Amino acid sequence: MSNDLLLGRTVRLIPLSVDHAEALFPSASDPEVWRWMPRPRPDSVVEMRVMISQMLADGARRCFAVQRLTDAAVIGSTSLYELDLAARRAEVGATWFDRSCWGGPCNAESKLLLFGYAFDGLDLVRIALRTDNLNERSQRALTRLGLTYEGTLRSHMLRQDGTRRDSLYYSVLADEWPSVRDELLTRVAAKVTA
Numbered sequence: 001m002s003n004d005l006l007l008g009r010t011v012r013l014i015p016l017s018v019d020h021a022e023a024l025f026p027s028a029s030d031p032e033v034w035r036w037m038p039r040p041r042p043d044s045v046v047e048m049r050v051m052i053s054q055m056l057a058d059g060a061r062r063c064f065a066v067q068r069l070t071d072a073a074v075i076g077s078t079s080l081y082e083l084d085l086a087a088r089r090a091e092v093g094a095t096w097f098d099r100s101c102w103g104g105p106c107n108a109e110s111k112l113l114l115f116g117y118a119f120d121g122l123d124l125v126r127i128a129l130r131t132d133n134l135n136e137r138s139q140r141a142l143t144r145l146g147l148t149y150e151g152t153l154r155s156h157m158l159r160q161d162g163t164r165r166d167s168l169y170y171s172v173l174a175d176e177w178p179s180v181r182d183e184l185l186t187r188v189a190a191k192v193t194a
Contacts, residue, residue, distance in 0.1 A: 006064070006117060008109040009192055013117070016056065016063035016077060021048040023074035024065065027098035034096070036135040038157050038165075055079065055094060062090075062117075066097065066110050075101050078110050080118060080127075089126040090118060105191035111145050112184040115177065125174040132159070133166035142170045144187070146180035 006013040025048045027033050034041040042048040055063050060083045066076040076097035083090040092114060097106055118124045129147060131138040143149070147170035156167035172180050 006113045008069075008113050009188060010070075010105045011066050011068055011075070011109050011113070013064035013078070013110060013113050014067055016052060016065045016079075018049045018052050018056070020065045020074050020077075021045050021052055024048060024052075024077055027076060027096060030099055033099055036132045036138065037096070038159070040160060060084070063094070064110075064114070066106060068101075068106070075106060076110070078114055080114065080122075083122075085122065085124075088122075088124045089128070090122075090124055091128045091130065093129070105188045107141065108145065108184055108191065109188045112181065112188060115172065115180065115184075119174050119177045126171060128169055128171040130156075130167040130169050133168055139168060146176075146183045147172050148176075 022045050025042065025045045028042050028048055031041070039051070042051050052063075055061055058081065060081060062080040062083060064078050065074045066078060067073065068075050076095070078095040079093055080090040081093050092111070095107075095110075097110075101107070115127060118127050128150075129142055130153075131142065133152065150169040150171055153167045153169065155164040157165045159165045
């Protein structure tokens with residue numbers, strides 16, 4: 001994996017390690033940041049380390065920490081998971097950002113870098129993302145990122161409160177990637193200069 005491939009204008013994606021637990025814990029322990037996550041919110045740095053260790057142990061996952069370039073702060077995390085190189089597909093998840101980064105260029109640029117790694121580096125043909133049917137903020141973000149809504153898996157997962165969640169699926173395909181990339185580049189540039 002080339003570091004240049006994962007270097008943007010405002011952030012870079014670096015391989016996630018358990019050493020990032022302390023830096024990620026403040027954002028991961030924010031109830032609003034974690035509100036729609038299907039896994040339990042870590043209650044301590046130790047639990048954060050355990051969660052990261054479990055993610056890293058999954059051979060069908062590529063995990064990244066998102067690092068802000070201006071101060072080298074680790075401001076979030078994102079992953080490719082259910083990575084199937086033979087079928088040339090993956091999903092994106094375990095993505096969160098410190099609330100201070102919401103609305104800025106970080107999410108769009110991290111997706112730009114992650115999608116570039118997946119399509120250009122791993123030669124994937126499909127990337128999917130899913131979100132809770134109640135998470136309207138995420139649904140708007142996925143649409144703004146240029147993904148296509150595919151459908152809803154009804155009663156797909158349990159939420160942390162024990163209720164059933166419908167999962168909305170979105171995707172981008174390799175032949176759509178050049179157009180999505182151009183739109184993301186334009187969005188990031190506009191947010192950086194704003």
